[in-house]
Amino acid sequence: MSSTDVVVTGLGATTPLGGDVASTWDAMLNGRSGVGALTQEWAGQLPVRIAAALAVDPSEVLERVRLRKLDRSEAIALIAAHQAWADAGLADSGLDPERLAVSFGSGIGGATTLLDQDDILEASGPRRVSPHTVPMLMPNGPAAWVGIELGAQAGVHSMASACATGAEAMALGLDLIRSGRADVVVAGGTEAVIHPLPIAGFASMRAMSTRNDDPERASRPWDKGRDGFVLGEGAGALVLERADHAAARGATVYARLAGAGITSDGFDIVQPHPECLGGIRAMTRAIRDAGLTGADIAHVNAHATSTPVGDMGEIKGIRAAVGDHPVLTSTKSMSGHLLGAAGALESIATILAIRDGVVPPTINLDDPDDRLDLDVAAHKARPLEIGAAMNNSFGFGGHNVALVFTRA
Amino acid sequence: MATRAEITSGLAEILEEVAGVNPDDVAEEKSFTDDLDVDSLSMVEVVVAAEEKFGVKIPDNEVQNLKTVGDAVSFIEANH
Numbered sequence: 001m002s003s004t005d006v007v008v009t010g011l012g013a014t015t016p017l018g019g020d021v022a023s024t025w026d027a028m029l030n031g032r033s034g035v036g037a038l039t040q041e042w043a044g045q046l047p048v049r050i051a052a053a054l055a056v057d058p059s060e061v062l063e064r065v066r067l068r069k070l071d072r073s074e075a076i077a078l079i080a081a082h083q084a085w086a087d088a089g090l091a092d093s094g095l096d097p098e099r100l101a102v103s104f105g106s107g108i109g110g111a112t113t114l115l116d117q118d119d120i121l122e123a124s125g126p127r128r129v130s131p132h133t134v135p136m137l138m139p140n141g142p143a144a145w146v147g148i149e150l151g152a153q154a155g156v157h158s159m160a161s162a163c164a165t166g167a168e169a170m171a172l173g174l175d176l177i178r179s180g181r182a183d184v185v186v187a188g189g190t191e192a193v194i195h196p197l198p199i200a201g202f203a204s205m206r207a208m209s210t211r212n213d214d215p216e217r218a219s220r221p222w223d224k225g226r227d228g229f230v231l232g233e234g235a236g237a238l239v240l241e242r243a244d245h246a247a248a249r250g251a252t253v254y255a256r257l258a259g260a261g262i263t264s265d266g267f268d269i270v271q272p273h274p275e276c277l278g279g280i281r282a283m284t285r286a287i288r289d290a291g292l293t294g295a296d297i298a299h300v301n302a303h304a305t306s307t308p309v310g311d312m313g314e315i316k317g318i319r320a321a322v323g324d325h326p327v328l329t330s331t332k333s334m335s336g337h338l339l340g341a342a343g344a345l346e347s348i349a350t351i352l353a354i355r356d357g358v359v360p361p362t363i364n365l366d367d368p369d370d371r372l373d374l375d376v377a378a379h380k381a382r383p384l385e386i387g388a389a390m391n392n393s394f395g396f397g398g399h400n401v402a403l404v405f406t407r408a
Numbered sequence: 409m410a411t412r413a414e415i416t417s418g419l420a421e422i423l424e425e426v427a428g429v430n431p432d433d434v435a436e437e438k439s440f441t442d443d444l445d446v447d448s449l450s451m452v453e454v455v456v457a458a459e460e461k462f463g464v465k466i467p468d469n470e471v472q473n474l475k476t477v478g479d480a481v482s483f484i485e486a487n488h
Contacts, residue, residue, distance in 0.1 A: 065426075131453060
């Protein structure tokens with residue numbers, strides 16, 4: 001163990017599958033779907049009328065008055081971060097606040113606040129616009145709130161790399177600890193944009209599934225019948241900690257964050273590179289950064305969002321960068337696509353897969369694409385001894401992030 | 409014409425809604441910031457809600473003079 005090793009000592013999440021990590025992981029292992037019909041009145045006019053909403057609404061966790069000042073993405077970031085913080089046992093550990101940093105992002109940010117306050121502006125005039133509007137919609141809001149509530153003074157960082165955001169937050173956390181700028185980083189991603197405008201926008205791109213009559217079967221990565229992603233909402237948070245710091249306080253370690261790779265396609269604002277060249281470079285860098293080779297990676301939690309083009313490009317990439325041996329899954333088949341929180345939630349799934357020796361299933365893979373030539377844990381969780389695993393996240397704009405976690 | 413007690417009670421309702429203040433804690437001598445823990449942004453919400461409730465206009469340059477609940481009651485009593 002070197003002094004720059006980084007380990008995971010706390011996990012937190014609130015997702016469409018559960019209000020915490022334990023319930024979310026249990027749902028994943030049992031192949032449950034978090035996708036359902038949108039019953040709001042506004043949904044009737046939309047081409048997409050399904051989504052993966054939170055299993056536990058933040059109003060059940062946070063007081064009403066606190067929620068008045070928080071965008072939904074901020075509220076759930078706080079819920080996940082507090083869970084991770086408590087899980088890590090850092091509350092009364094005497095951690096120097098100047099050694100605590102936050103790395104937390106969102107793909108879209110406080111869009112629902114912007115839209116709701118615009119409704120108020122139009123209907124009632126400027127004096128009725130909430131004075132909390134700007135701190136609620138600013139993209140650094142979730143990171144800032146987490147930093148305020150945990151008292152972080154080593155820097156609060158917020159990144160925005162679309163659907164790679166949650167993973168990039170982990171990669172930055174790794175850098176912050178390796179470079180000596182922090183001993184502990186609370187890293188995560190959050191997203192809450194189940195609202196007609198973002199849905200209409202994604203739907204206009206033809207990026208979303210319109211399987212409105214069968215919500216639980218709509219997210220079906222690598223299946224021939226896939227027709228787009230299903231929007232999900234949620235937040236995930238990890239406590240990353242310098243390994244010797246964690247050891248000195250006797251912390252329980254889930255896994256090691258052994259490597260990260262970040263690249264950009266320089267290609268297209270929304271289309272992934274068809275040969276996954278940027279993804280291959282990210283995966284290759286992450287494996288090398290971890291001091292491993294592709295042969296060491298037993299499992300990949302893939303980005304695979306259930307879109308016709310993206311899913312198969314990533315398969316080519318994994319084959320090229322890792323090999324033909326890893327057991328794949330896409331937990332988005334169950335959680336939907338949490339956009340900026342996806343990389344955080346899927347990091348948690350990857351870590352628990354290592355800890356428990358089991359790959360969570362890809363549900364709805366009934367009729368695999370003919371080009372799917374790698375092994376996927378379809379339908380049922382699969383026991384697997386995992387020493388090292390990878391999590392991929394790719395985002396609009398051509399952002400590619402791969403993370404490698406290894407057994408503690 | 410509302411009495412001071414009625415205005416205080418109306419402010420207590422607003423403070424509970426906006427800032428989660430226990431209505432039992434609201435009294436004329438209490439400071440909004442020091443005693444009732446109302447932050448500056450929430451104070452803006454209180455002012456706008458009070459304007460609506462009591463049909464008064466509270467200019468921005470007047471808000472800084474409203475340190476206590478009693479200050480606000482007096483302003484509303486004199487101007488509504």
